[in-house]
Amino acid sequence: MVAIVDGSITKFGKRKESLLQLISEVGIPLVKKYEIDFVIVSNTYSGELNSISGLNNLATTYLGIDKVPSIRVDNTSGSGGSALLVAKSLLDSKMANTVLVIGAEKMSEKSTKQVTSVIASLLPREERMAGLTLPSLAGLLSKEYMKRYDAPREAFARVAVKNHHNGSLNPYAHVQKEVSLEEVLKSPVIADPLTLYEFTPISDGACALLMVRSEDSYSFTKKPVFIKGIGTASDTSSISERENILSLNSVRNAGVIAKKTAKVEKVDFAELHDMSTVLEIVQAEELGLLKKGEGWKAYFDTVTEINGEMPINTSGGLNSKGHPIGASGVAQAYEAFLQLRREAGQRQVKDARTGLSLSMAGFGNSATVLIYGEEP
Amino acid sequence: MVAIVDGSITKFGKRKESLLQLISEVGIPLVKKYEIDFVIVSNTYSGELNSISGLNNLATTYLGIDKVPSIRVDNTSGSGGSALLVAKSLLDSKMANTVLVIGAEKMSEKSTKQVTSVIASLLPREERMAGLTLPSLAGLLSKEYMKRYDAPREAFARVAVKNHHNGSLNPYAHVQKEVSLEEVLKSPVIADPLTLYEFTPISDGACALLMVRSEDSYSFTKKPVFIKGIGTASDTSSISERENILSLNSVRNAGVIAKKTAKVEKVDFAELHDMSTVLEIVQAEELGLLKKGEGWKAYFDTVTEINGEMPINTSGGLNSKGHPIGASGVAQAYEAFLQLRREAGQRQVKDARTGLSLSMAGFGNSATVLIYGEEP
Ligand SMILES: [Ca+2]
Numbered sequence: 001m002v003a004i005v006d007g008s009i010t011k012f013g014k015r016k017e018s019l020l021q022l023i024s025e026v027g028i029p030l031v032k033k034y035e036i037d038f039v040i041v042s043n044t045y046s047g048e049l050n051s052i053s054g055l056n057n058l059a060t061t062y063l064g065i066d067k068v069p070s071i072r073v074d075n076t077s078g079s080g081g082s083a084l085l086v087a088k089s090l091l092d093s094k095m096a097n098t099v100l101v102i103g104a105e106k107m108s109e110k111s112t113k114q115v116t117s118v119i120a121s122l123l124p125r126e127e128r129m130a131g132l133t134l135p136s137l138a139g140l141l142s143k144e145y146m147k148r149y150d151a152p153r154e155a156f157a158r159v160a161v162k163n164h165h166n167g168s169l170n171p172y173a174h175v176q177k178e179v180s181l182e183e184v185l186k187s188p189v190i191a192d193p194l195t196l197y198e199f200t201p202i203s204d205g206a207c208a209l210l211m212v213r214s215e216d217s218y219s220f221t222k223k224p225v226f227i228k229g230i231g232t233a234s235d236t237s238s239i240s241e242r243e244n245i246l247s248l249n250s251v252r253n254a255g256v257i258a259k260k261t262a263k264v265e266k267v268d269f270a271e272l273h274d275m276s277t278v279l280e281i282v283q284a285e286e287l288g289l290l291k292k293g294e295g296w297k298a299y300f301d302t303v304t305e306i307n308g309e310m311p312i313n314t315s316g317g318l319n320s321k322g323h324p325i326g327a328s329g330v331a332q333a334y335e336a337f338l339q340l341r342r343e344a345g346q347r348q349v350k351d352a353r354t355g356l357s358l359s360m361a362g363f364g365n366s367a368t369v370l371i372y373g374e375e376p
Numbered sequence: 377m378v379a380i381v382d383g384s385i386t387k388f389g390k391r392k393e394s395l396l397q398l399i400s401e402v403g404i405p406l407v408k409k410y411e412i413d414f415v416i417v418s419n420t421y422s423g424e425l426n427s428i429s430g431l432n433n434l435a436t437t438y439l440g441i442d443k444v445p446s447i448r449v450d451n452t453s454g455s456g457g458s459a460l461l462v463a464k465s466l467l468d469s470k471m472a473n474t475v476l477v478i479g480a481e482k483m484s485e486k487s488t489k490q491v492t493s494v495i496a497s498l499l500p501r502e503e504r505m506a507g508l509t510l511p512s513l514a515g516l517l518s519k520e521y522m523k524r525y526d527a528p529r530e531a532f533a534r535v536a537v538k539n540h541h542n543g544s545l546n547p548y549a550h551v552q553k554e555v556s557l558e559e560v561l562k563s564p565v566i567a568d569p570l571t572l573y574e575f576t577p578i579s580d581g582a583c584a585l586l587m588v589r590s591e592d593s594y595s596f597t598k599k600p601v602f603i604k605g606i607g608t609a610s611d612t613s614s615i616s617e618r619e620n621i622l623s624l625n626s627v628r629n630a631g632v633i634a635k636k637t638a639k640v641e642k643v644d645f646a647e648l649h650d651m652s653t654v655l656e657i658v659q660a661e662e663l664g665l666l667k668k669g670e671g672w673k674a675y676f677d678t679v680t681e682i683n684g685e686m687p688i689n690t691s692g693g694l695n696s697k698g699h700p701i702g703a704s705g706v707a708q709a710y711e712a713f714l715q716l717r718r719e720a721g722q723r724q725v726k727d728a729r730t731g732l733s734l735s736m737a738g739f740g741n742s743a744t745v746l747i748y749g750e751e752p
Contacts (some may be wrong), residue, residue, distance in 0.1 A: 047424040047497070054452040054498030057613045057741040061500065066612040067625075069742060071458045074448040082447045085471065086462055092469030095461065095606075121423070122430030124437065230471075236442040237433045249443075320651040366434040366445060 012205035012322035019106035037096035042083035043326035046161035080329015081359025081368025103330030104206035139191025155296035159277035167316025174322030203322030229262025331361030388581035388698035396480035413472035418459035419702035456705015457744025458737025479706030514652035515567025527723030535653035543692025548625035550698030605638025705735030
């Protein structure tokens with residue numbers, strides 16, 4: 001088993017700093033304190049968006065640790081989860097005793113149109129040609145969900161209200177302001193029926209974690225956070241080939257594996273991959289956090305709020321915290337780290353002892369679920 | 377310990393097939409025969425050169441195994457070595473029982489000028505601005521080597537003659553023809569004194585390997601090839617900061633670690649990262665395969681030829697086989713696999729029992745050395 005023993009995050013948002021400066025901002029505090037054996041940079045678009053290749057080697061040079069071996073791990077939006085999985089493997093196999101995982105993406109150097117086009121390059125050619133984009137798929141999913149489960153459109157908007165509230169309590173979140181239900185419903189439609197506030201903004205940001213094997217962790221900190229289980233699973237990239245757009249098989253399967261390896265049935269909070277509001281509900285159902293077909297009802301109550309029975313996206317989620325592609329999955333783990341150390345400030349979940357995060361690529365092409373605990 | 381139990385390669389060269397078609401060409405024969413737990417795609421430039429992101433997820437869809445989890449591992453020219461290191465870790469940590477590593481790059485979609493500019497994006501900004509490129513660094517290195525060790529310029533040209541001869545015996549090599557010493561010396565100068573034939577061409581290609589834990593390997597094949605040791609090390613990306621341009625610290629350090637973990641002192645053949653001819657000599661010296669400062673003398677004799685005492689780049693090396701960035705390190709391991717199974721045809725090294733490969737990023741930013749054996 002492995003543990004997270006320290007971490008660091010930048011404010012997410014439109015940042016003036018370059019990609020390598022964001023990496024330095026989170027990496028330098030950690031390399032000053034610890035001897036690092038291996039660096040994993042979780043990043044997808046340094047070439048397309050920042051004209052940089054060999055990012056991991058440039059990163060170690062910027063951090064002043066250029067003798068330390070490094071790689072870049074990419075799995076698009078799910079890169080962070082994959083990077084944590086690789087870090088765990090390197091530690092398990094004793095290829096390294098300390099691994100620094102840095103998730104980072106600098107997206108605002110290019111126009112929104114360019115970013116959208118680059119992100120669409122992960123869809124199969126035929127679907128791209130048919131004009132499908134990730135937002136349009138979210139629109140389709142929400143309509144299907146409403147039809148199948150007789151859910152009101154307002155349920156999705158309520159996800160945004162809750163996540164913007166949580167984000168307003170997170171000093172590192174991109175959006176940093178509350179929105180009302182009316183504001184969400186009246187904001188411009190992006191993919192019918194979903195509106196602007198129901199999609200993650202385009203953000204820059206970075207997050208770093210120091211990981212070690214569990215047996216070493218107490219020599220780094222009094223409060224390590226243990227990765228009790230990890231599961232990864234995949235599904236077809238081609239949405240049109242899926243039997244049922246409402247089934248995120250990769251999410252469900254990754255969750256089953258993670259819970260089984262962790263020997264944990266119930267968690268005290270979860271960070272999900274709410275690229276759009278509807279995804280949070282469907283993911284929570286696939287992971288067994290909310291009841292299948294009834295997840296939407298939880299949003300007409302306090303269930304998923306910070307003080308509810310099943311707090312979801314206390315950080316603000318991708319929806320309000322932002323989604324710098326390679327950084328997101330790492331930042332989810334950082335929120336779990338803060339929660340389980342009782343360091344989440346105004347967002348603190350009371351008596352949090354176990355948590356879960358879901359890092360997802362594309363529209364469920366792949367998923368990595370991690371389960372965290374304050375005890376090994 | 378882990379082993380390679382099967383493999384597949386495309387012909388390297390200017391190929392009409394797309395990146396995903398090249399991946400299918402090597403992947404499909406293996407996914408038809410084996411159950412795959414995890415896919416690692418070793419690739420650097422799918423975004424910049426092929427407008428594809430999420431390559432690993434598209435790859436599993438093309439291979440008809442889209443339920444299998446996957447990631448992309450990038451370390452520029454050294455991606456292949458890094459991917460093998462990650463594969464070993466995943467197997468060691470039992471995150472997977474079978475890992476399919478696919479190295480692939482499709483470079484000829486863009487013009488040579490565009491490719492050169494994209495590759496230069498791995499250099500630190502200041503060095504890029506100063507007009508440094510990887511070829512210009514190779515030119516500087518060769519002049520320094522000649523001066524320091526009183527070596528004749530012809531030594532480098534002889535590397536190209538030997539590697540083109542080997543490549544002419546390799547049906548998968550890009551160049552497929554012998555060149556004479558005169559032809560090498562008279563071809564256009566790329567970076568004084570080095571000429572066209574002394575640099576790797578721009579190639580497309582893919583190579584796949586199936587890896588399992590050693591204890592499982594004999595249930596896959598009668599002749600597994602074991603990865604006895606692996607070492608990875610890094611150095612500054614900034615060449616101007618190095619004390620001595622002739623010292624490839626990452627190569628030397630990775631070699632020391634690999635030999636120590638393998639408990640092997642002498643190998644029977646080596647595949648090196650001869651992006652240019654001079655690098656083969658300097659790398660062979662750093663790895664202790666040839667004597668420091670005297671490596672060039674071996675090329676006025678038969679030492680490094682297929683039937684010599686220390687055969688180097690029997691495959692033709694990057695120089696003649698080609699260098700599809702993400703594929704190269706994987707293809708080196710495939711050559712070792714063939715040699716140790718006595719399946720290298722006209723290139724077969726007699727009584728080969730142990731081999732070495734060096735996968736290098738940039739100009740020695742990082743290096744991964746693997747040591748292979750026919751026995752565990
Ligand atoms: Ca470096």
